[in-house]
Amino acid sequence: MVDGRTIHTLQEESREATQRRCRSFGTHVAYAPSWPAEAPASPTTAQQIALEQFQHYLRQVRGLAEGTVTKYTPIVRAFLAETFSVGIPDFHQISAGDIARFVQHQAERITSRDAPTVVTALRSFLRHLLHYGAVDTDLAACVPTIATWSLSNVPKFLPAEQIQRVLDSCDRDTASGKRNYCILLLLARLGLRAGEVVALTLDDIDWEEGVVTVRGKGKRVAQMPLPAEVGAAIAVYLRRARPACSSRRVFIREKAPLVGFANSVAICSLVDRALTKAGVESAYRGSHLFRHSLATTMLKHGASLHEIGDLLRHRRPDTTAIYAKVDLVSLRSIALPWPGGAR
Numbered sequence: 252m253v254d255g256r257t258i259h260t261l262q263e264e265s266r267e268a269t270q271r272r273c274r275s276f277g278t279h280v281a282y283a284p285s286w287p288a289e290a291p292a293s294p295t296t297a298q299q300i301a302l303e304q305f306q307h308y309l310r311q312v313r314g315l316a317e318g319t320v321t322k323y324t325p326i327v328r329a330f331l332a333e334t335f336s337v338g339i340p341d342f343h344q345i346s347a348g349d350i351a352r353f354v355q356h357q358a359e360r361i362t363s364r365d366a367p368t369v370v371t372a373l374r375s376f377l378r379h380l381l382h383y384g385a386v387d388t389d390l391a392a393c394v395p396t397i398a399t400w401s402l403s404n405v406p407k408f409l410p411a412e413q414i415q416r417v418l419d420s421c422d423r424d425t426a427s428g429k430r431n432y433c434i435l436l437l438l439a440r441l442g443l444r445a446g447e448v449v450a451l452t453l454d455d456i457d458w459e460e461g462v463v464t465v466r467g468k469g470k471r472v473a474q475m476p477l478p479a480e481v482g483a484a485i486a487v488y489l490r491r492a493r494p495a496c497s498s499r500r501v502f503i504r505e506k507a508p509l510v511g512f513a514n515s516v517a518i519c520s521l522v523d524r525a526l527t528k529a530g531v532e533s534a535y536r537g538s539h540l541f542r543h544s545l546a547t548t549m550l551k552h553g554a555s556l557h558e559i560g561d562l563l564r565h566r567r568p569d570t571t572a573i574y575a576k577v578d579l580v581s582l583r584s585i586a587l588p589w590p591g592g593a594r
Contacts, residue, residue: 297339298331308379314470318446318515323372329357330373342385347393350377358397366397407535408544414439420529426492427505431521433484434502438522438541440478442563444468445515445538451501456485465564473564 305327309315331340333356334349350373357369374391381389409417418435422428437443437451447465455464456477463477485501494503500511512518515538523536533540546559560568 298328298335301331301340302328304383305376305379308382309375312382313375316446316468316515317513321514321516322368323375326357326369326372327376329353330376342380343387345377345380345386345390347390350390350393351395354395354397370394370397407533407540408547409531409533409540411544411548413529413531414541414544414548417525417529417531420525423487426494429484429488429492430502430505431525433481433488434518434521435525435541436481436484438518438538439545440481441465441475442542442545444542445518448502448518448538449500449512449515452499453489453501454499456482456501458482467564471564475562 302324306320306324309320309323310317330353333353334340334345354369354373358366361369374394377386377390377394380386381391418432418439421432421435423432434448437448438445441463443465444467447467450466451463455466457463461477461482462474465473465475467473489501493501494509496503496509498510503509503511519537522538522540526533526536526540542563546563549559549562550556556568
């Protein structure tokens, strides 16, 4: 919060403070939004200052998850390095040609899966510049779209028996094994995202009502039923394996400092190690593999796409529609006969 002072005053004070920091390095910047009280130490380059301001905008103004900030940062860093390879960034000099060239270069290097992230990150940065008056025009409209085809891929998933194999591979005689088993169960039975597992706190579990509060993307909050299997595993972890510490996070790091996981990357790494330990081969090894597998298993047991969307907390039906591709039985019923094939 801003202690009752006006945004204009904060911006002026922040601009002066930032210019003083930059002058100590022989640099200057074109703008400086208001900084939080816990602002990090002075960055050593103008581009780094711009990146930190953008990260602050994503967290405090947009309210985006830390995982999103982590994904956007290297893209914007690359844009700044390519656009302002020499000299101090002057954002008023950014042109539509600069933006198009950067997107074109990125499109040649990345997969279609990562293309939307590049476009979204760059548009967010340019809107951030407009928000703080660093540019006079909404340059986000100049960002071209990298062609991708909606629903072009089939969701990566594992059969239910392989998911169970991964769960059974956890050594529940150890503290870390009890913790990892709980995390994998939340992914496999409730389809939680990695960031949602990281964000779980002790206050989010209502043992009397048997529900868990999930804090999802865009700060959306939902209550979900806590299956008995999952609740029992969490109870065992909390009683016998969770380190004594001041953190309210449910899942705590195994080694000091005894705090919650920093971000969703730790959960994805945990999943990767669990797949390797269980001897399960999969081209995709992220935490979303369990989410896709849950949806696929539900579909095979007769659940509707609407029911799957409710469990996975999708905002749009289109997001759930991709799972129709794995319902081979239903797809066969609408498939047209191959010309010249057997009748």
